[in-house]
Amino acid sequence: MEYPIGYHYNFCPKFYLLNMTITEPELRVFTQNIFLAIGCNDEHARLAADVLIRSDMRGIDSHGVARLSGYVRLWDKKRINSKPNIKIVHQTPTTATVDGDAGLGLVVAPFAMQIAIEKADKYGSGWVAVRNSNHFGISAYHALMAVEQQMIGFAMTNASPLVAPTFSNERMLGTNPMCYAFPAGKYPPVVVDMATSAAANGKLEIAQRAGKPVPEGWIQDEHGNFTTDPHALKKGGSLLPLGSDKEHGSHKGFGLSATVDILSAVLSGANYGPWVPPFVSFLDPPNDPVGLGIGHFLGAMRVDGFRPVEEFKNHMDNWIGRFKAAKTMNAGQSVIIPGEPEMEAEADRLKNGIPLVDAVVKDLNELANRFGIGKL
Amino acid sequence: MEYPIGYHYNFCPKFYLLNMTITEPELRVFTQNIFLAIGCNDEHARLAADVLIRSDMRGIDSHGVARLSGYVRLWDKKRINSKPNIKIVHQTPTTATVDGDAGLGLVVAPFAMQIAIEKADKYGSGWVAVRNSNHFGISAYHALMAVEQQMIGFAMTNASPLVAPTFSNERMLGTNPMCYAFPAGKYPPVVVDMATSAAANGKLEIAQRAGKPVPEGWIQDEHGNFTTDPHALKKGGSLLPLGSDKEHGSHKGFGLSATVDILSAVLSGANYGPWVPPFVSFLDPPNDPVGLGIGHFLGAMRVDGFRPVEEFKNHMDNWIGRFKAAKTMNAGQSVIIPGEPEMEAEADRLKNGIPLVDAVVKDLNELANRFGIGKL
Secondary structure (H helix, E strand, C coil), X not given: CCCCCCCCCCECCCCCCEEEEECHHHHHHHHHHHHHHCCCCHHHHHHHHHHHHHHHHCCEHHHCHHHHHHHHHHHHCCCCCCCCCCEEEEECCCXXXXXXXXXXXXXXXXXXXXXHHHHHHHHCEEEEEEEEECCCCCHHHHHHHHHCCCEEEEEEECCCXXXXXXXXXXXXECCCCEEEEECCCCCXXXXXXXXXXXXXXXXXXXXXXXXXXXXXXXEECCCCCEECCCCHHHHCCEECECCCCHHHCHHHHHHHHHHHHHHHHHCCCCCCHHHCCCCCCCCCCCCCCCCCCEEEEEEXXXXXXXXXXXXXXXXXXXXXXXXXXXXXXXXXCCCCCCCHHHHHHHHHHHHHCEEEEHHHHHHHHHHHHHHCCCCC | CCCCCCCCCCECCCCCCEEEXXXXXXXXXXXXXXXXXXXXXXXXXXXXXXXXXXXHHCCEHHHCHHHHHHHHHHHHCCCCCCCCCCEEEEECCCEEEEECCCCCHHHHHHHHHHHHHHHHHHHCEEEEEEEEECXXXXXXXXXXXHHCCCEEEEEEECCCCCECCCCECCCCECCCCEEEEECXXXXXXXXXXXXXXXXXXXXHHHHHHHCCCCCCCCEECCCCCXXXXXXXXXXXXXXXXXXXXXXXXXHHHHHHHHHHHHHHHHCCCCCCHHHCCXXXXXXXXXXXXXXXXXXXXXXXXXXXXXXXXXXXXXXXXHHHHHHHCCCECCCCCCCCCCCHHHHHHHHHHHHHCEEEEHHHHHHHHHHHHHHCCCCC
């Protein structure tokens, strides 16, 4: 299929030099070995690799194995604990707060989602706020765990501050993604998985590497003026909330991002706003933390808590079918159902393998060297 | 205070001719009398008036008594049932589906929210999907019911189709608002209450009356091209999702709107997408309904299901204080915390009364005439 350029914020662009393609099982074993090498137990290594590989399979290249060396660098700095004691610190029948013990978010978030699912199984819904965690990969992975159990899944996380609120030129919020996932019948699940900024950082990085200007409305310079310079972030600029400016509703993007921040961190006891620790190892976390690590918020609701599953799925299929059939301006471009491009990427990569760009292969092979693991 | 023009999508604009100001108790009694006149019982009339007046008090003039004659016209057409038998049709300990029996959403939604709160009180969280309802006023009213009980409140509703998905020029979705409300300590609650379109219909109506062009990115014409013509909707155009175009993330606004539609209607058994009945009485509902009436989705989570209330509130205050102190481009304009303008409007109108524009006073006095109630 032809992906509309820029449709998904971090879909691997065509202009990259792809220097190799690898099968899913090969990349999975390699990734597990790296996690084992930094001290993860078997179960954690398998799980962390599964989250990363799923991202690469779904075409979200910015959140897959491309991030592996970044996790290792944070482990080097002792900011990621590869042997976490993840535990519930507070709960009711349908709510809980989990402390991730500075573990990989790739491990902590599925643990928390499993609790949400178990609570939902018993009482109809389950909600888990997580503190003391790290980057959790793609939100969709966690939300889809619920979908497999005939539940509606929710996942969100706060993130390093890169986004300025409306009227501000200070980086106060992360790109704070939110994900809602709904099971369907004959169609794949509907998966809304989105950064609450106008454009995610991954999209900006693509423009940086390509040396291309970005559209107005993605970023502002240090003075708060729109700029098309993809390097503006490095010069004190900031990303803009979804809506881009006040006139087009950036206060709504700010509101959504604030919602993610509050549910993920104020509720759980993690760091929020400008106190969220940076994802990159070369920047130190603030020395006046207001909580522990970064925060997530995960939830599950049983579909049959509201109506019989088959009825719901039939109407989901009807909803999807009707939206796919909506009139469009361009005969060659129908409405894209949320989650559809990722599903198509998954089918394509299952068949044709996962393309990896030069820089990522180099990065991964350096890790292989360091840990004495076979190269890609 | 000076409201930033266009900050809130439907704040009463300064250029209106205000021909009277009325106190809150006067307008409340008048409104209750209209609801009694169409056959509501005392409790329902009080409640429906409370929702509308709260909207006027909060400065959301488009959702207050300005809509009263519209509700009456729908009652005339037997599309609103003033004596509904509202009931739970499906439930688990923490989830429920409510059938509103074609009642006023102003009455049905608080009924459903009360159920969510009772479930949350017992089990930590409560979630209610509603079908067979009508327009429910401002989302914030319902979400704030939870905040009063030291809970986090959620409220959303689907609405008559006016918005086209990304790539489409067909009206498939309503402005589908979502609201998240969080209790704070010394500060007022944080209330994110937003249409998931770039601009709400009320904002467009203001431009229509003023004969002014609207910014590019709010609407498109029938061919799917951006237009600044505020009358484009009447000529087959459509509103655009938050993000405005694909490049600026309109697929995210579409995804959020889809989420509201699915939770409110596919889950509850209401009409969804283009099948949602129009709010105006002169347009008939589709003759091939896929469900009953319009749908809402309401939820409540106990703060102390995650951490002690005082701890949460202290951190909310810290969050709010930090965001209010964020650097801004303009010394006179600080970051606006979601919900702050509405709180300030409420304080102002409590002191100075509620301003009503010519057209609304005329409309209300015609109702008074019809039902033999004292004029304003």
